[in-house]
Amino acid sequence: MQQEKAVGSVRTWEIVVAALFLAFGAVVVWDSRRLGAQWGSDGPQAGYFPFYIGAIICTASIINLFSAVAKGSRDAFVEWGQLRLILVVLLPTLVYVALIANPLYSLGIYVPSALFIAFFMRLLGKYGWAKIAAVSVGTMVAFFVMFEIWFKVPLPKGPLEAAFGFA
Amino acid sequence: MQEIQSLLGGFAVALSWFNLMLMLAGIILGVIIGVLPGLGGANGVAILLPLTFSMAQQPGGATSAIILLSCIYWGALFGGAITSILFNIPGEPWSVATTFDGYPLGQKGRAGAALTAAFTSSFVGALVAVLLITFLSPIVARFALRFGPPEFFSVYLLTFSAFVGMSKGSPFKTIASMMMGFALAAVGIDTVTGQLRMTFGLEVLLKGFDFLIAVIGLFGIGEILLTLEEGLEFKGTQAKLNTRVVLETWKELPRYWKTSIRSSVVGCMMGIVPGGATPASFMSYGLAKKMSRDGAKFGTGMVEGVVAPETAAHAAGTSALLPMLTLGVPGSPTAAVLLGGLMIWGLQPGPLLFIEKPDFVWGLIASMYLGNIVGLVVVLTCVPLFAAILRVPFSIIAPVILVICAIGAYTVHNSMFDVWLMVLFGVIGYVFKKLDYPLAPLVLALVLGDRAEDSFRQSMLLSQGDLRIFYANTLVGTITTLSLLLLFWPVISMGIDLLRGKRATNLDKE
Numbered sequence: 001m002q003q004e005k006a007v008g009s010v011r012t013w014e015i016v017v018a019a020l021f022l023a024f025g026a027v028v029v030w031d032s033r034r035l036g037a038q039w040g041s042d043g044p045q046a047g048y049f050p051f052y053i054g055a056i057i058c059t060a061s062i063i064n065l066f067s068a069v070a071k072g073s074r075d076a077f078v079e080w081g082q083l084r085l086i087l088v089v090l091l092p093t094l095v096y097v098a099l100i101a102n103p104l105y106s107l108g109i110y111v112p113s114a115l116f117i118a119f120f121m122r123l124l125g126k127y128g129w130a131k132i133a134a135v136s137v138g139t140m141v142a143f144f145v146m147f148e149i150w151f152k153v154p155l156p157k158g159p160l161e162a163a164f165g166f167a
Numbered sequence: 168m169q170e171i172q173s174l175l176g177g178f179a180v181a182l183s184w185f186n187l188m189l190m191l192a193g194i195i196l197g198v199i200i201g202v203l204p205g206l207g208g209a210n211g212v213a214i215l216l217p218l219t220f221s222m223a224q225q226p227g228g229a230t231s232a233i234i235l236l237s238c239i240y241w242g243a244l245f246g247g248a249i250t251s252i253l254f255n256i257p258g259e260p261w262s263v264a265t266t267f268d269g270y271p272l273g274q275k276g277r278a279g280a281a282l283t284a285a286f287t288s289s290f291v292g293a294l295v296a297v298l299l300i301t302f303l304s305p306i307v308a309r310f311a312l313r314f315g316p317p318e319f320f321s322v323y324l325l326t327f328s329a330f331v332g333m334s335k336g337s338p339f340k341t342i343a344s345m346m347m348g349f350a351l352a353a354v355g356i357d358t359v360t361g362q363l364r365m366t367f368g369l370e371v372l373l374k375g376f377d378f379l380i381a382v383i384g385l386f387g388i389g390e391i392l393l394t395l396e397e398g399l400e401f402k403g404t405q406a407k408l409n410t411r412v413v414l415e416t417w418k419e420l421p422r423y424w425k426t427s428i429r430s431s432v433v434g435c436m437m438g439i440v441p442g443g444a445t446p447a448s449f450m451s452y453g454l455a456k457k458m459s460r461d462g463a464k465f466g467t468g469m470v471e472g473v474v475a476p477e478t479a480a481h482a483a484g485t486s487a488l489l490p491m492l493t494l495g496v497p498g499s500p501t502a503a504v505l506l507g508g509l510m511i512w513g514l515q516p517g518p519l520l521f522i523e524k525p526d527f528v529w530g531l532i533a534s535m536y537l538g539n540i541v542g543l544v545v546v547l548t549c550v551p552l553f554a555a556i557l558r559v560p561f562s563i564i565a566p567v568i569l570v571i572c573a574i575g576a577y578t579v580h581n582s583m584f585d586v587w588l589m590v591l592f593g594v595i596g597y598v599f600k601k602l603d604y605p606l607a608p609l610v611l612a613l614v615l616g617d618r619a620e621d622s623f624r625q626s627m628l629l630s631q632g633d634l635r636i637f638y639a640n641t642l643v644g645t646i647t648t649l650s651l652l653l654l655f656w657p658v659i660s661m662g663i664d665l666l667r668g669k670r671a672t673n674l675d676k677e
Contacts, residue, residue, distance in 0.1 A: 014602055021343050028350045031365045035357075043628045046362040049620045050353045053346050060343040067337065077601065082396040089395055090594075093388075093569055097590055100573065101583030109574060117566040125562030139567060143574065151218045153578055 005080045011072025018065035025057030092119055100156065108158030114140045170302055177529025180230055181537055189235040190534060194542045195549075197242015202250055202553050204394045206568055208243035208484075209500040209610070210386040212236050213379045214575030216508050223512040230530040236508055237488070237531060238538045240501050241293065244444075244484050245546045246553065248285035248477060252278055253554050261444035261480040264452040268465060268472025275468050279412035280419075282550055284470045285477045287420060288427060290543045292478035295431040296438065296485035297535045300492075304521075304532075307493040311518035316625035317636050319494075321646040323619040324637075325653065326496050327608065329440050332653035336603040344599065345608035351376045352616025359624065371584045378613040379579045382504060384589040385606050387572040389596020391565060413547060416470070423471045426455045430475045434482025438498050439490055444483040451479030485535065492528060493518060496615065500607050503614045 032047030032054055039045070078086075099112035117136040121127045127135075147153045148166065157166055180186070200211035219232035247262035252269035265285060272281035314322070327345055334341040354365045355375030366372040430451040437447035455475035456465040465472045487498030488505070495516035497503040509516045514524060521528050546553070576589035599606055612619075630636035638644045652659075 010602070013598070017598060017602055017604070018343075021347070024347065024350070028353075028365065031367075035362055035364060039632055044624050044632070046357040046360045046364060048627075049623060050350060050364060053349045053353065057343060057346045057350065060339045060346065063339045064337070064343060067339075078396070085395045086392050086597075089565060089569075090392065093590060096569070097573065097586050100577075101586045106583070109577065113570040113573070116570060117563070120562050120566040123562075124565075125560055127562075135563060139570075143570075147574070147578075152221060153217060154581075155574060155577065156583070 006076030006078070007080060007083050008077045009072070009074045010077050011068060011074055013077045014068035014072045015065060018061045018068055021061035022058055022065065025054045025061055028054030028057060030054075088124070092116065106156055106158060108161055109155045110140045110144055111158055111160050113143070170305055173305070173525060173529045174301055174533060176525070177531070177533030178537075180227070180526055180530035181234065181533040186231055186234050186530075186534065187537070187541075189231055190238045190538050190541050191545070193235045193238025194242040194245075194538065194545050197239035197244075197542075198246035198249070198546060198549075198553055199242075199556060200239065201243035201246020202556050203564065203568060204256065204390065206571070207386055207390065208240050209504050210383045210572070210575075211243055212239050212501055212504045212508075213382040213579075214387075214571060215239060216379060216504065216511070217575070217578035219508065220511070227526070229509075229512045229514060229524075230527050232512060233505070233508065233527070233531050234534040234538070236505055237534065238542070240484070240505070241535075241538050241542045242545075243501075244293075244481050245286060245289055245542050247480075248289065248473075249282065249546070249550060249553055250557065252281045252285060252473075254557060261448045261476075261484065263445070264448040264476035264480075265473060267452065267476075268467075268469050271466070271468030272470070272473065277468065279409070280416045280470060281468075281473050283413045283416035283547070284420060284473045286543055286546050287417065288430075288474040288478040289481040290539055291427055292431050292434055292480070292482035293485045293535070293539045296435050296482040297532065297539070299435055299486055300489050300535070301532055304489050304493045304528075307489070308518040308521040311494055313642075314494075314518070316622040316629065317639060317643045318646065320619065320622040320626050321637055321643050321650060322494055322496055323615055323622065324650040325440075325646055326490075326615070327612065327619075328650040328654035330605070330608040330611075332656035333446060334605060334657075335446070336605065338657040340602075340604045341608055344604045344606070345612045348609040348612025349616045349619070351381070352378075352613050353620065358617065358621070374580070376588070376613065377579055377585065378610055379504065379507060380576050380585045380588050381592050381613055382500065382610055383572050383576050384592025385596035385599070385610065386500070387575075388569070388590060388593025389600060389606075391568060392593065392597040393600055395565075419470060420474070423474045426459065426471055426475050427478055429454060429458070430478035431482045434479035434484075435486045437479070438483035438486030440498070444480040444487070444499060447483035448476035448480040452476045488535075491516060492520065492531075495618070497611065500610045503611050507614060 028050055032051035035047035036045035037047035037051030039048070093116075096112050096116040099107050099115075100109050114136040117139060118132045121132045121135060147155050196215070197208075197211065200206045201208065206214075216236065219235060222235075223229045223232040244261075247257060248265050248269070250256045251262040251265040252273050255266055255270040257263040257266055269281045269285060272278065311318075330345060331338045331341050350365075352375070354372055355363070356373065357364050363373070433451045433454065434444070434447045437450070438444065452465075452472065452475050455471060456462045459465070459471055461469055461471065484499065484501070487502040489498070491497040491502040491506050495506065497506045506516055514520065514527065572589060573586050576585045577583065579585060596606060599609075626636050630639075636643075637647045
C-alpha cells in the first residue's frame with residue numbers, strides 16, 4: 001500500500017524550508033559583514049544593503065519557523081504516488097541536462113533533446129518506435145531550422161551536428 | 168490633444184506589414200503558450216526573448232520586438248480562458264476564477280457562449296486599460312521626471328509593500344520570498360565598488376542570477392511538476408463556436424454593463440498598483456457575486472460570472488504595463504520580463520523613455536489596440552484548433568515543453584550553467600507553490616533589486632545616511648507613508664479583526 005503513504009507532512013516541510021531560509025539569510029548577513037556593512041569613507045559599503053536584506057530574511061524565517069512548529073498542517077505534503085510521477089519526470093530531466101551541460105563532454109542540445117522526447121514517449125506513452133522517431137527527430141529538426149537558420153541563434157552542437165557540417 | 172497626435176504617430180509605426188505579421192504570430196504563439204500547462208505569459212515571453220536579440224539591433228527593431236513580445240502576452244491572457252472553460256484547468260493563475268462559472272457553462276453545453284463572453288470581456292477590459300495607458304501614462308511620465316533617487320526608492324518600496332499588504336497568505340512568507348529575490352539580485356559584482364558579493368570564489372556566480380532563468384524555472388518547470396501530481400490526462404468538453412452563438416452571446420452581454428465597468432475599474436487599479444491580474448480576477452468575481460441580482464446562482468454557470476473575472480484579469484494584465492513604461496516598475500511578473508527585455512535591448516525604462524524614444528512608446532501603445540483586436544478575431548475563429556493542442560498526449564507535450572524551457576534558459580546568456588540553474592529554480596518553484604510562498608515578489612525583487620539598491624544608496628549618499636530623506640518633502644513623504652501603511656496592513660487588519668471578531672471566532676469553536 002505504498003500509494004497512500006505521505007512523504008512528510010506539510011508541517012515538516014514548512015519547518016525544513018523555513019530553516020533553509022534562515023541558513024540562507026545567515027549566509028547573506030555573514031558575507032555582507034565580510035564586505036563591510038558599515039558606512040565607508042565614501043558612502044555605504046558593498047555589504048550595506050544586502051546586510052539588511054539578510055537580516056530581514058532571518059527575522060521573517062524565524063517567524064515562519066515558529067508558526068510552522070505551532071500550527072503547521074499535518075496534511076500530507078505529497079503522496080508517494082504523486083512523488084513517483086514527479087520523479088519519473090524529474091530524474092530523466094536531470095540526466096537530460098547532464099547530457100547537455102557537463103564539464104567533460106557535451107552532446108549538444110539537439111541530440112539529448114530528441115532522446116529525451118523519445119524516452120518519454122516510450123516510457124509513458126508506449127508508442128511504437130516509428131512514431132517515436134518521427135515525433136522526436138521531427139521536433140528537433142524543426143527547432144534546428146528555427147534557431148540556427150531563421151533566427152540565427154546558435155545552440156550548443158555535438159558530434160552529430162559536426163558530422164553534418166554544422167559546428 | 169497631444170496624446171491623440173502621438174498615438175496617431177504610433178499607429179503609423181505599428182501599421183507596417185512586418186509589424187502586423189509579428190502581431191499575428193505573437194498572438195497565436197501567446198494563445199498556444201496560454202493553453203499549454205507549464206508555459207505561461209511570464210516564462211513564455213522569457214523563453215522567446217532571446218529570439219529578439221538580433222531583431223532589436225536593426226533600426227526600429229526594438230519596437231517590432233516589443234510588439235511581438237507584448238502580443239504573446241495578450242495571447243496568453245486570452246488563452247488562459249480556453250482551458251478554464253473547456254477543461255476546468257486554469258492555464259494561467261488569473262483564469263482560476265473563470266473556471267467557477269465557465270466550466271459549468273461548458274458542462275451545460277453552453278461552452279460557446281462562455282468562450283465568447285470570456286473573449287469579448289477580455290477585450291473590453293484590455294481596451295479600457297489601453298485607453299487609460301494612452302491618456303494617463305504621459306502625465307505620469309511627466310510627473311516622474313521630477314523624481315530623484317529618494318522618490319524612486321519610495322516607489323519601489325510602495326511596489327514591494329503592496330505585495331505584503333495584499334498577499335492572501337502569510338505576510339512573512341511573502342517577505343521571505345521577496346528578500347530572497349533581493350539577495351539573489353545582489354550576487355555578483357557590485358556595480359558601485361566593484362567588489363564581489365556572495366560569489367564564494369565560484370566563477371559561475373560572477374554574473375549573478377538572471378531573473379529570466381528564474382522565471383523559466385519557477386513558472387515553467389515548477390508548474391509542470393505541479394501538473395504531474397494531478398495525473399497525466401486532460402478531459403474536456405468539445406469546443407464549438409459558430410457565428411450564431413457568438414452573435415447571440417453578444418446580444419446578451421450588454422446586460423452586464425455594470426459588471427463590466429466595475430471589473431474594469433478593479434482590474435486597472437490592481438494592475439497599476441502591483442497586485443496583479445490574479446487577485447483582480449478573484450476580487451471582481453467576488454464583487455459581482457455580491458452585487459448581482461443573480462448572485463446566488465453564481466458557480467452554476469452564469470455568463471456574468473465569466474464576464475467579471477475575465478474583464479478584470481485582462482484590464483489588470485494590460486494596465487500593469489503603465490508603471491513599467493512610465494516609472495520602470497513592472498506591475499506583474501510578465502511586465503517584469505518585458506522590462507528585462509527593454510534593458511537588454513539597450514532602452515532605459517522610465518520617464519525619459521517618453522521623451523527619448525517616442526516612436527517606441529507610442530508604437531507599443533498603438534500595437535496594444537491593434538493586438539487586442541487581432542487577438543479577439545484569432546481566438547474567436549480558432550478555438551477548436553487551440554483546444555486540440557490539449558488533446559496531444561501528455562507524454563509528448565511534457566518533454567517538448569521541458570526541451571523548450573531548456574533551450575530558452577540556455578539562449579539567455581549562452582550558458583550551460585544556466586540550464587542547471589533552471590532545474591534548481593524549478594524544484595524551488597514546486598516547493599514554494601506547495602507551501603504558499605508567493606513567486607511573483609521573488610521575481611520582481613530579482614528584476615528590481617539592483618535598481619532599488621542603487622536608488623537607496625544614492626538617497627543615503629544625498630542625506631549622509633539619514634533615513635529622514637524619505638520624508639524630506641510632501642511627494643516622497645506621501646509615497647513612503649502609503650508604503651508603510653500597505654506594509655503593515657496585515658498587522659492593522661489583524662488588529663481590527665481582533666477588536667471586532669474575537670467573539671465570533673469563539674462562537675465558531677463551540
